[in-house]
Amino acid sequence: xxxxxxxxxxxxxxxxxxxxxxxxxxxxxxxxxxxxxxxxxxxxxxxxxxxxxxxxxxxxxxxxxxxxxxxxxxxxxxxxxxxxxxxxxxxxxxxxxxxxxxxxxxxxxxxxxxxxxxxxxxxxxxxxxxxxxxxxxxxxxxxxxxxxxxxxxxxxxxxxxxxxxxxxxxxxxxxxxxxxxxxxxxxxxxxxxxxxxxxxxxxxxxxxxxxxxxxxxxxxxxxxxxxxxxxxxxxxxxxxxxxxxxxxxxxxxxxxxxxxxxxxxxxxxxxxxxxxxxxxxxxxxxxxxxxxxxxxxxxxxxxxxxxxxxxxxxxxxxxxxxxxxxxxxxxxxxxxxxxxxxxxxxxxxxxxxxxxxxxxxxxxxxxxxxxxxxxxxxxxxxxxxxxxxxxxxxxxxxxxxxxxxxxxxxxxxxxxxxxxxxxxxxxxxxxxxxxxxxxxxxxxxxxxxxxxxxxxxxxxxxxxxxxxxxxxxxx
Amino acid sequence: xxxxxxxxxxxxxxxxxxxxxxxxxxxxxxxxxxxxxxxxxxxxxxxxxxxxxxxxxxxxxxxxxxxxxxxxxxxxxxxxxxxxxxxxxxxxxxxxxxxxxxxxxxxxxxxxxxxxxxxxxxxxxxxxxxxxxxxxxxxxxxxxxxxxxxxxxxxxxxxxxxxxxxxxxxxxxxxxxxxxxxxxxxxxxxxxxxxxxxxxxxxxxxxxxxxxxxxxxxxxxxxxxxxxxxxxxxxxxxxxxxxxxxxxxxxxxxxxxxxxxxxxxxxxxxxxxxxxxxxxxxxxxxxxxxxxxxxxxxxxxxxxxxxxxxxxxxxxxxxxxxxxxxxxxxxxxxxxxxxxxxxxxxxxxxxxxxxxxxxxxxxxxxxxxxxxxxxxxxxxxxxxxxxxxxxxxxxxxxxxxxxxxxxxxxxxxxxxxxxxxxxxxxxxxxxxxxxxxxxxxxxxxxxxxxxxxxxxxxxxxxxxxxxxxxxxxxx
Numbered sequence: 029x030x031x032x033x034x035x036x037x038x039x040x041x042x043x044x045x046x047x048x049x050x051x052x053x054x055x056x057x058x059x060x061x062x063x064x065x066x067x068x069x070x071x072x073x074x075x076x077x078x079x080x081x082x083x084x085x086x087x088x089x090x091x092x093x094x095x096x097x098x099x100x101x102x103x104x105x106x107x108x109x110x111x112x113x114x115x116x117x118x119x120x121x122x123x124x125x126x127x128x129x130x131x132x133x134x135x136x137x138x139x140x141x142x143x144x145x146x147x148x149x150x151x152x153x154x155x156x157x158x159x160x161x162x163x164x165x166x167x168x169x170x171x172x173x174x175x176x177x178x179x180x181x182x183x184x185x186x187x188x189x190x191x192x193x194x195x196x197x198x199x200x201x202x203x204x205x206x207x208x209x210x211x212x213x214x215x216x217x218x219x220x221x222x223x224x225x226x227x228x229x230x231x232x233x234x235x236x237x238x239x240x241x242x243x244x245x246x247x248x249x250x251x252x253x254x255x256x257x258x259x260x261x262x263x264x265x266x267x268x269x270x271x272x273x274x275x276x277x278x279x280x281x282x283x284x285x286x287x288x289x290x291x292x293x294x295x296x297x298x299x300x301x302x303x304x305x306x307x308x309x310x311x312x313x314x315x316x317x318x319x320x321x322x323x324x325x326x327x328x329x330x331x332x333x334x335x336x337x338x339x340x341x342x343x344x345x346x347x348x349x350x351x352x353x354x355x356x357x358x359x360x361x362x363x364x365x366x367x368x369x370x371x372x373x374x375x376x377x378x379x380x381x382x383x384x385x386x387x388x389x390x391x392x393x394x395x396x397x398x399x400x401x402x403x404x405x406x407x408x409x410x411x412x413x414x415x416x417x418x419x420x421x422x423x424x425x426x427x428x429x430x431x432x433x434x435x436x437x438x439x440x441x442x443x444x445x446x447x448x449x450x451x452x453x454x455x456x457x458x459x460x461x462x463x464x465x466x467x468x469x470x471x472x473x474x475x476x477x478x479x480x481x482x483x484x485x486x487x488x489x490x491x492x493x494x495x496x497x498x499x500x501x502x503x
Numbered sequence: 504x505x506x507x508x509x510x511x512x513x514x515x516x517x518x519x520x521x522x523x524x525x526x527x528x529x530x531x532x533x534x535x536x537x538x539x540x541x542x543x544x545x546x547x548x549x550x551x552x553x554x555x556x557x558x559x560x561x562x563x564x565x566x567x568x569x570x571x572x573x574x575x576x577x578x579x580x581x582x583x584x585x586x587x588x589x590x591x592x593x594x595x596x597x598x599x600x601x602x603x604x605x606x607x608x609x610x611x612x613x614x615x616x617x618x619x620x621x622x623x624x625x626x627x628x629x630x631x632x633x634x635x636x637x638x639x640x641x642x643x644x645x646x647x648x649x650x651x652x653x654x655x656x657x658x659x660x661x662x663x664x665x666x667x668x669x670x671x672x673x674x675x676x677x678x679x680x681x682x683x684x685x686x687x688x689x690x691x692x693x694x695x696x697x698x699x700x701x702x703x704x705x706x707x708x709x710x711x712x713x714x715x716x717x718x719x720x721x722x723x724x725x726x727x728x729x730x731x732x733x734x735x736x737x738x739x740x741x742x743x744x745x746x747x748x749x750x751x752x753x754x755x756x757x758x759x760x761x762x763x764x765x766x767x768x769x770x771x772x773x774x775x776x777x778x779x780x781x782x783x784x785x786x787x788x789x790x791x792x793x794x795x796x797x798x799x800x801x802x803x804x805x806x807x808x809x810x811x812x813x814x815x816x817x818x819x820x821x822x823x824x825x826x827x828x829x830x831x832x833x834x835x836x837x838x839x840x841x842x843x844x845x846x847x848x849x850x851x852x853x854x855x856x857x858x859x860x861x862x863x864x865x866x867x868x869x870x871x872x873x874x875x876x877x878x879x880x881x882x883x884x885x886x887x888x889x890x891x892x893x894x895x896x897x898x899x900x901x902x903x904x905x906x907x908x909x910x911x912x913x914x915x916x917x918x919x920x921x922x923x924x925x926x927x928x929x930x931x932x933x934x935x936x937x938x939x940x941x942x943x944x945x946x947x948x949x950x951x952x953x954x955x956x957x958x959x960x961x962x963x964x965x966x967x968x969x970x971x972x973x974x975x976x977x978x
Contacts, residue, residue: 034962037811037882039874041601047533053605054525057612062518071624075847078628079649086636089875093602096872100609104865107625112614119622122859124614126516127568130528134575136607136813137532139587139599147594149546150582153553161561184659185857195703204705207682220835221858227830228670228856230679230705276835332859336512338611339859355702360695360751361944372550381703381856382660383696384597384807386814390579397571399514400564407512469836487509 039090049093056097057129064113065484068461071109078107114484115463117493120276120304120438121481125336131394132338135387142385145373146365152374155182155389158396162331162343165401166309169322172345174374180345181379182388186303187221189328189344192352192380194222194229194268196326197297199355201267204230211235211259212268215247215282217275219301235264244433245280245470247271253290260294268297273318274305277468277475278432278440281305284320298324303342307334308412308436310404317435334411334437334481335404337395341388344379353378411437411480414490418478421494427501431475439478440468443501447474453500463493514565524568531572532604539588540959543936546584553582589959590938592968595751595779595913596956600811606869607813610862617860620848621840627849630657630864633871637806637818640876641784644797647820649849655820656854657863661778662696664803664819667827667855669697669704669743671801672772674830676742679705686710686734687743690722690757692750694776710739719908720755720945722746728765735769743772748793749780752943753907753915753950756780759795773799778817782809783887783911785879792910809886809912809956810879812870816863819854828853886912886955889965893953896969902976906950914953915943918976922949928975938968 041049081103111122142151159180163172171178183189194212201210207230214222216238226236237259239252256266269291271282284300291298300321306329308314321327328344331337346352357378359368367373377383399407419434422441427449432440443449454465454476468475476497480490516524556578586597617626634655638647646653658664669687676685682705689697691713701711712734714727731741744766746757759775766773775796781804783789796802803819806812821827832853834843842848852858874882894909897916902924907915918924929940929951943950951972955965 033881033885033888036959036961037874037878037885039878040958043533043537046536046601046604047529049601049605050529050533050608051526053608054522054529056609058518058522058525060612061521073624075620075624075842075845076628078625079632082629082632084632084635085639086871087875088877090878091872091875093605093873096602096869104625104629107623107628108613108615109621109623111616111623119616122614122616124611126521126524127571129521129608129611129614130524132611133525133528133604133608134531136599136604137535138583139597139604139813140583141586141594141597141814145550146584148582148584148586149548149550150553150579153551153582154557154579157554157557157559160559164560185859187858188856191703191856198705204682204702204707207679207705220833220838224831224833224856227679227833228666229703230673230682232679338614339616339861340857356699358695358699361942363695367550370550381663381666381699382815383662384660384814394571396561397566398568399512400562400566402563403512403514403565406508410508410512413508467836483515484511486511 064110067110069110069113069115069464070458071107073107114482114489116482117478118464118466120333120479122339123336123483124338125483127394127398128338128391131391135390140387143377143383144375146367151387152376158389158392167315171347178347179349181376183342183344183380184340185342186328186330189342190221191225193299193326194225195355196352197268200351209265210267211264213237213239214270215239215241217245217280218270218272219276222270245278247282249283249286249290256294266294266296270299270301273302279435279438288320288323300324300327302329304333308408311408337392415439415480431470437480440475442475450474450476456500539585542585544585544588544590544939545933546582548582589957589964591957592953593939593941595808595954597814598811598958599813600958602869602873603813603866606866610865615862618852618858619850621842626862633864633867642790646822653822654824656851658817658819658855659815660817661803661805664817665696666700668774668801669700670830671827672743675826684740686739686741688712688714689745690714690716692720692755693745693747694751697745720753722757724758724761724765731769741769741771745774745776748777754910754913763795763798775799775802777804779808783883786883812867890914890955906945912955915950917950925949925951931975
């Protein structure tokens with residue numbers, strides 16, 4: 029084979045070259061961490077501005093790493109809204125943290141695929157143990173443990189978890205042959221991913237029913253029962269209901285126990301979506317937010333939101349894994365192997381849509397060991413305490429009012445003089461560059477949301493935000 | 504607020520602490536890169552062995568980073584099958600590379616969410632430009648460019664891309680109301696994710712038809728036409744066909760042009776799946792493998808397989824993005840924003856199932872700039888050349904035969920004395936620890952696959968593998 033090339037590709041990095049460039053990348057991130065608080069939180073670029081800074085064609089020849097890092101600062105950074113800024117109070121937080129970044133880095137370095145147990149046993153078994161750790165840390169029911177009838181898996185997002193719950197529920201209800209008659213139930217406060225999932229899973233238009241909520245955005249379980257009964261009379265097949273613990277708009281909490289009562293009487297699959305709020309259950313005093321979790325068929329929360337673990341890391345459990353596997357298992361010849369055939373192992377590719385999968389549990393392992401459960405609790409507790417303080421300030425301010433109950437670390441408020449004033453407050457805060465807020469609409473009224481939960485956020489950032497809001501409310 | 508905690512959580516890393524630990528993590532990876540060739544490629548742990556090495560309960564108190572790294576070596580590494588070993592020839596490769604690892608690291612450090620353009624404009628626009636770069640690099644049709652009617656997006660996997668293609672096709676065909684009558688077509692060599700996707704998308708059992716293949720595992724387009732016609736006569740609605748460029752078993756190539764002829768006459772959506780082989784099209788001489796791509800409705804290939812970009816990075820294009828968006832767009836109030844409402848921007852959350860999304864295009868940007876297109880071409884060409892050489896050796900060996908045509912860098916072979924001998928060769932190579940192979944079955948016969956494409960693989964690794972195979976074949 030004398031005429032063919034011998035070594036790896038041109039520009040292949042030796043371990044020593046990687047080490048040197050790796051230090052540079054780490055330096056870049058450390059410097060970013062040190063300066064992120066001073067950057068305007070919200071990017072103010074116009075549509076197309078970042079694109080225009082990049083060449084239309086890829087380079088033919090290799091370019092120096094220095095140039096890439098320089099362009100990162102020059103071209104890319106103006107288009108970044110800084111989710112890791114201590115002044116980011118928008119949406120829900122997306123907690124990054126040092127140990128999570130480094131756990132994910134090690135995962136990238138290993139570059140293994142965990143589609144089957146046999147393709148890298150540690151990738152599967154560490155994930156099982158980490159999901160078991162979360163069961164212990166959050167006081168979840170034993171049937172979610174990996175050595176029980178159910179088990180947990182890391183999904184990329186709560187949206188994907190919702191889809192898998194719908195698909196498993198559909199399987200239990202009789203499969204795709206029944207699709208024309210299957211009906212699922214959500215409320216207006218349920219996350220939009222359920223509507224998307226229902227569409228993807230093939231439900232007929234209109235077969236995702238919206239159950240009314242009470243004055244505090246909680247699903248009305250009596251209404252659910254009435255709607256289920258009516259659908260049954262009409263010859264339809266109610267099969268699924270999503271209960272939400274901590275809605276996206278206001279962190280409202282559905283009455284999961286009452287919903288389970290209806291579901292059990294009518295053979296509905298209950299999925300409990302605690303995407304944001306679930307992180308709080310590492311604190312025993314907040315476990316009530318998922319009361320009823322021991323009765324649901326599937327449960328999901330996102331450590332990548334509020335538990336210091338970089339996206340993507342959505343933890344999803346099922347009470348009975350057999351149904352999920354029946355729905356999603358396909359075994360082509362090239363994936364057959366002794367370990368899978370023995371039944372002694374879990375092959376996680378059968379637990380979600382994608383086949384390939386990264387070693388995502390490593391970052392969770394790094395996080396839990398670095399902080400300890402006590403550190404995770406302290407992380408949650410201070411955000412809740414600061415939100416409680418902020419809600420108290422709002423409550424006593426003559427021109428402001430709480431728009432929804434403050435339960436965890438989200439404060440929803442509005443100006444008593446109406447939407448324009450509230451909108452003006454959001455716009456002015458965002459324009460300042462020092463903090464970033466998003467909004468929602470409740471009962472037709474515009475609501476300012478303050479979601480406290482950033483990894484780098486301190487008490488003083490909340491106090492500074494309040495100072496600004498107070499002045500804007502008065503002004 | 505005097506009684507509440509003030510700073511970030513206990514164990515929060517300062518930028519300087521992060522820098523120091525970050526260097527340690529980089530060192531760990533550099534050392535791993537330097538030693539991976541010496542490690543047995545295939546993990547030999549028993550089911551449960553890794554789990555047993557981890558505590559059943561999470562730690563309450565923080566633990567030192569040193570302990571975590573030590574346990575990584577002691578507890579985790581025995582359970583790793585080394586996909587980045589130069590001796591890994593199993594499945595298809597999952598190319599990691601230095602620049603991809605560092606691009607992903609920077610993405611983790613930034614920790615932004617790209618669900619909407621407005622949540623971090625650079626996350627969306629860099630992705631658009633990178634997908635455009637791949638269009639240029641691979642000679643894909645202009646209608647896939649982001650300023651045309653279609654566009655590209657990074658999905659986590661080709662499986663998810665297949666599901667999105669099915670869902671968009673279903674939308675175009677009339678939506679979920681027609682599901683009972685919708686019929687899709689694949690071949691026995693089509694990736695299993697299409698079967699999974701069809702199930703998830705709600706097709707009826709039996710409504711994913713398997714079109715016969717010819718002697719070289721290519722879908723028979725005449726048979727497709729016959730089956731489509733028969734289904735139409737039966738009152739069903741053929742709506743989707745998947746053509747494969749480079750099948751998983753043997754890198755067989757379906758006749759995409761002929762399939763498009765049938766599809767265009769019958770209004771079928773054509774999805775072209777080139778998950779592995781698509782990377783080769785950065786070389787003009789291999790663009791024929793996706794002949795017909797200018798006629799398909801959607802197209803997918805995985806830079807995370809063979810283009811030096813860490814998982815997950817599956818590139819997916821649609822000819823007409825409106826259909827995809829019609830199928831997947833949901834807009835709740837809390838995501839409404841001026842930029843989206845203006846129509847001037849792309850919101851990628853509407854292009855796939857998950858809502859949250861990482862800044863995955865950064866690693867692609869790092870890769871393409873570090874290697875240049877010339878470097879990517881060289882990477883592909885040497886693997887193909889080595890595979891060609893290996894296939895020549897097999898062809899001239901009296902006890903071995905090629906089980907399928909060698910087109911790119913996959914060589915499929917078997918022992919002339921039957922399955923037991925071939926299986927023995929696979930088992931012995933894997934037992935040696937020096938290389939790792941997987942198998943497939945063709946026409947009922949067991950076939951040994953050699954997939955060449957590892958980032959660190961050199962010519963000598965292929966030669967050593969051949970020496971071993973030759974001896975095993977003779978022995």
